[in-house]
Amino acid sequence: DTAVSQTPKYLVTQMGNDKSIKCEQNLGHDTMYWYKQDSKKFLKIMFSYNNKELIINETVPNRFSPKSPDKAHLNLHINSLELGDSAVYFCASSREGRAFFGQGTRLTVV
Amino acid sequence: KQEVTQIPAALSVPEGENLVLNCSFTDSAIYNLQWFRQDPGKGLTSLLLIQSSQREQTSGRLNASLDKSSGRSTLYIAASQPGDSATYLCAVYPGNTGKLIFGQGTTLQVKP
Numbered sequence: 001d002t003a004v005s006q007t008p009k010y011l012v013t014q015m016g017n018d019k020s021i022k023c024e025q026n027l028g029h030d031t032m033y034w035y036k037q038d039s040k041k042f043l044k045i046m047f048s049y050n051n052k053e054l055i056i057n058e059t060v061p062n063r064f065s066p067k068s069p070d071k072a073h074l075n076l077h078i079n080s081l082e083l084g085d086s087a088v089y090f091c092a093s094s095r096e097g098r099a100f101f102g103q104g105t106r107l108t109v110v
Numbered sequence: 111k112q113e114v115t116q117i118p119a120a121l122s123v124p125e126g127e128n129l130v131l132n133c134s135f136t137d138s139a140i141y142n143l144q145w146f147r148q149d150p151g152k153g154l155t156s157l158l159l160i161q162s163s164q165r166e167q168t169s170g171r172l173n174a175s176l177d178k179s180s181g182r183s184t185l186y187i188a189a190s191q192p193g194d195s196a197t198y199l200c201a202v203y204p205g206n207t208g209k210l211i212f213g214q215g216t217t218l219q220v221k222p
Contacts, residue, residue: 097205
């Protein structure tokens with residue numbers, strides 16, 4: 001069983017569209033994250049949730065809205081997609097800093 | 111503000127060499143440090159995690175060390191193989207459900 005799973009793996013969409021990425025973890029962790037990896041491979045935190053509550057929001061545009069319906073899920077909804085949103089988005093979960101990452105969602109905005 | 115730096119950014123070695131990847135961080139108040147491996151187009155795989163109270167961790171041909179006071183960690187890879195080719199990332203965790211802060215990574219190529 002995959003510990004942290006994201007869907008979809010690839011997402012190609014036009015500017016202005018709204019899209020969602022889903023993430024699920026079966027590790028029983030309380031903390032989940034969304035990271036963005038840019039073209040230079042640098043991983044930057046976007047959001048962190050602990051027990052379904054938002055605890056970190058790293059100056060991400062309001063077009064990005066995370067939602068955690070329960071501790072095992074953290075979804076990312078993006079409104080009005082822009083070219084600059086093209087990147088790989090990683091979901092992760094952790095317990096006491098030991099983190100497990102999903103396979104990533106490669107988002108391409110055209 | 112915590113900053114994590116990895117040197118070198120890229121490294122190419124012939125198969126069989128022993129090598130060291132470096133990671134430095136500016137704030138020594140960390141809970142743990144984790145080394146990850148990322149293959150092209152793939153996610154991150156955790157290699158080793160060192161708690162702040164530990165000095166090193168070993169897994170197979172990999173050995174990671176931590177010197178918290180000087181803000182440094184190294185990942186030692188013994189007898190490198192072409193299959194070790196990947197990007198290696200280190201990340202520090204401050205504790206208290208904070209965020210993992212990543213370095214820029216070292217891209218390793220091991221040539222047969």
